[in-house]
Amino acid sequence: MSTIIYPSPIFGPVHSRRLGISLGINLQPADGKVCSFDCIYCECGLNQDHRPTLPLPTPAEVSTKLEAKLQDMVAEGQLPDVLTFAGNGEPTCHPHFAEIIDDTIRLRDQYCPKAKVSVLSNSTMIHRQSVHDALMLVDNNILKLDTVNPLYINKVDRPNGAYDVNAVIEGMKAFNGHIIIQTMFMRGEIKREGKLESVDNTGEEYVTPWLDAVKAIKPQQVMIYTIDRETPTQGLQKASREQLDAIRDRVIATGIPCTASY
Ligand code: SF4
Numbered sequence: 001m002s003t004i005i006y007p008s009p010i011f012g013p014v015h016s017r018r019l020g021i022s023l024g025i026n027l028q029p030a031d032g033k034v035c036s037f038d039c040i041y042c043e044c045g046l047n048q049d050h051r052p053t054l055p056l057p058t059p060a061e062v063s064t065k066l067e068a069k070l071q072d073m074v075a076e077g078q079l080p081d082v083l084t085f086a087g088n089g090e091p092t093c094h095p096h097f098a099e100i101i102d103d104t105i106r107l108r109d110q111y112c113p114k115a116k117v118s119v120l121s122n123s124t125m126i127h128r129q130s131v132h133d134a135l136m137l138v139d140n141n142i143l144k145l146d147t148v149n150p151l152y153i154n155k156v157d158r159p160n161g162a163y164d165v166n167a168v169i170e171g172m173k174a175f176n177g178h179i180i181i182q183t184m185f186m187r188g189e190i191k192r193e194g195k196l197e198s199v200d201n202t203g204e205e206y207v208t209p210w211l212d213a214v215k216a217i218k219p220q221q222v223m224i225y226t227i228d229r230e231t232p233t234q235g236l237q238k239a240s241r242e243q244l245d246a247i248r249d250r251v252i253a254t255g256i257p258c259t260a261s262y
Contacts, residue, residue, distance in 0.1 A: 035088075215256075
């Protein structure tokens, strides 16, 4: 089973399915994963298998290394389309996330003003005012909402500590449309406590309440996707193209733009 632990604090540029040519910014240590979720489909692997020993990068390290990389890219005449906060875990867990966003926007404006700043987040910290305010400043505030079903969240996204999906939905509404919802749809079964359990969230009982939440949040866009590479948990299967297209079309029918990645 292969997992990806990204270099830190800067990696790439890489071609992203959803975002184009992207320079990655990883606010976690380079030798492991730190996340407030422990998704069974995480490309970085499960938290327990990748405990880091190195410290988090400091804001000074992030800005120094980002500036050096952007200077190289300017010299090579190849600028990024997007600066993407992603990597080995949840970027908004970094205690200096807001300061790092300010630095990144300053460097973007200086070296590649046409590039977008994107944050891929699992939404667990959006209740923090400083995180909310920082996410209001970025171009693409991409927040995960895989389901509104608490049992499914506990089975698939597996939050560390308390997680209230209704509070997360309220936090999402507070962006007043400055939000892109990202949702993983998949099928399959996993073994839990010796029994096989479905992890299929493509059925009506999942899609309809999720769609109701999406309509209430009123995002600028929705991105739906499915498993793209090997997962740390056995038994997960891709949602079919037809299923993803059908869900995408239901979102579009509400007047909200939606893309599907297969
Ligand atoms: S939120 Fe993202 S980084 Fe965290 S466990 Fe899930 S997939 Fe991995």
